[in-house]
Amino acid sequence: MNSPTPSFYFPAPREQRFCTQCGAPLTQRIPPDDNRLRDVCEHCGAVHYQNPRNVVGVVPIWQDKVLLCRRAIEPRYDTWTLPAGFMELGETTAQGAIRETDEEAGVEIALGALYTVIDVPHAEQVHFFYLAQVLDPTLNPGPESLEAAYFSLDDIPWQELSFRTVSTTLQHYCRDVEMGEFPVRHYDVARPFPKA
Amino acid sequence: MNSPTPSFYFPAPREQRFCTQCGAPLTQRIPPDDNRLRDVCEHCGAVHYQNPRNVVGVVPIWQDKVLLCRRAIEPRYDTWTLPAGFMELGETTAQGAIRETDEEAGVEIALGALYTVIDVPHAEQVHFFYLAQVLDPTLNPGPESLEAAYFSLDDIPWQELSFRTVSTTLQHYCRDVEMGEFPVRHYDVARPFPKA
Numbered sequence: 001m002n003s004p005t006p007s008f009y010f011p012a013p014r015e016q017r018f019c020t021q022c023g024a025p026l027t028q029r030i031p032p033d034d035n036r037l038r039d040v041c042e043h044c045g046a047v048h049y050q051n052p053r054n055v056v057g058v059v060p061i062w063q064d065k066v067l068l069c070r071r072a073i074e075p076r077y078d079t080w081t082l083p084a085g086f087m088e089l090g091e092t093t094a095q096g097a098i099r100e101t102d103e104e105a106g107v108e109i110a111l112g113a114l115y116t117v118i119d120v121p122h123a124e125q126v127h128f129f130y131l132a133q134v135l136d137p138t139l140n141p142g143p144e145s146l147e148a149a150y151f152s153l154d155d156i157p158w159q160e161l162s163f164r165t166v167s168t169t170l171q172h173y174c175r176d177v178e179m180g181e182f183p184v185r186h187y188d189v190a191r192p193f194p195k196a
Numbered sequence: 197m198n199s200p201t202p203s204f205y206f207p208a209p210r211e212q213r214f215c216t217q218c219g220a221p222l223t224q225r226i227p228p229d230d231n232r233l234r235d236v237c238e239h240c241g242a243v244h245y246q247n248p249r250n251v252v253g254v255v256p257i258w259q260d261k262v263l264l265c266r267r268a269i270e271p272r273y274d275t276w277t278l279p280a281g282f283m284e285l286g287e288t289t290a291q292g293a294i295r296e297t298d299e300e301a302g303v304e305i306a307l308g309a310l311y312t313v314i315d316v317p318h319a320e321q322v323h324f325f326y327l328a329q330v331l332d333p334t335l336n337p338g339p340e341s342l343e344a345a346y347f348s349l350d351d352i353p354w355q356e357l358s359f360r361t362v363s364t365t366l367q368h369y370c371r372d373v374e375m376g377e378f379p380v381r382h383y384d385v386a387r388p389f390p391k392a
Contacts (some may be wrong), residue, residue: 001271006237006238006239006240006241007229008241008243009228009236009241009243010198010241010242010243011242011243011245012215012217012237012242013217013245014285016216016217017216017217017218017219018214018215018216018217018218018219019208019214019216020208020212020213020215020216020222020223020244020312021209021212021213021214021258022214023207023213023214023219023220023221024219025219026216031205032205033339033340035299036284041202041208041342042202043202044202044203045202045203045204045206046205046206046207046208047205047206047207047208048208049207049208049235049282050285051249051250051282051283051284051285052250052283052284053247054247054250054322056247078251086245086324087247087248087249088232088384089210089246089247089248089320089321090317091317092315092384093246093315093322094315094384095317103231105348113382114313114380117310117313117380118199119288119289119290121286121287121288121291124286126250126283126289130307143229144359172210183379184310184313184379184380184382185379186309186310186380188288188290196276
């Protein structure tokens with residue numbers, strides 16, 4: 001913090017203009033032995049590949065109810081979500097799912113099996129949801145949640161859910177509870193959730 | 197290519213020194229409402245998050261034999277691998293797996309179900325392998341492969357495989373062939389494959 005603090009921070013967008021290694025302006029070209037355009041530094045030779053991100057979360061269950069969080073951040077501010085967020089470096093998908101549940105709902109869980117694996121190509125993401133049992137129902141939502149609350153499966157606010165990956169995971173869960181079996185479910189979500 | 201071409205290109209490493217948005221030097225700090233150190237630009241406010249990458253591939257089967265590729269690139273040059281590579285922006289894991297099979301082995305496949313999902317936290321990666329049937333056995337390996345070849349399950353070169361995710365996927369496949377069932381298998385690979 002040896003320079004003036006900017007008035008706000010924002011996640012760096014996918015579009016890259018300068019090299020992270022030497023600071024020179026980037027060029028778009030197809031590197032040798034590659035087959036698509038990359039952001040390349042013609043000064044130092046660094047190729048700035050970009051890749052999809054993983055979102056990791058849980059279906060947290062307490063006595064036949066599911067725990068949802070009301071989002072305090074964009075996108076989809078003020079809609080209900082399963083606890084989930086971006087996977088961080090150095091962790092597994094399971095560790096990330098536990099961490100996000102702690103950060104967003106403040107509850108301790110016993111993580112169960114991997115449940116849904118969902119490709120979301122338009123968002124350049126893959127989403128993972130684990131089954132989970134809440135160990136103590138006391139809630140302590142963090143700054144990314146307006147509130148956290150338990151919902152009977154009959155009372156899930158289907159019209160106020162945040163993302164297609166959340167609503168489809170909950171739809172699968174409600175059906176699989178009837179069957180008593182929870183196989184891994186893998187599918188694509190091809191289109192964005194309609195705007196509220 | 198309006199400037200001198202560097203003598204070689206290399207993938208930009210995780211360590212970032214300059215902002216991709218404005219070119220200013222980066223600082224490490226914990227942004228507001230975050231809880232870990234990030235590479236932050238104090239000039240324009242861009243926060244340069246980093247996330248694990250996905251590797252997508254297949255277990256390509258032709259008449260009870262599995263197709264493997266001998267790597268022509270580092271890491272693990274001259275070892276045998278299942279066709280696989282980094283997932284690209286805008287594609288699904290399935291589309292990436294098909295693309296990598298075409299690039300590395302030059303064969304057309306009918307993609308089957310998602311088979312293994314493997315967390316590799318020390319490499320900051322998640323690996324996905326799909327079952328696949330080879331449609332025409334003619335091989336046309338690309339520049340990333342020294343050769344491609346079919347192996348009976350009894351003749352898999354276990355001591356010359358490239359990665360733990362490849363060997364464990366093949367181990368699961370050999371056992372599941374006996375059972376005739378191929379459920380999704382999800383697990384972690386915690387330690388690097390021993391050096392050859």
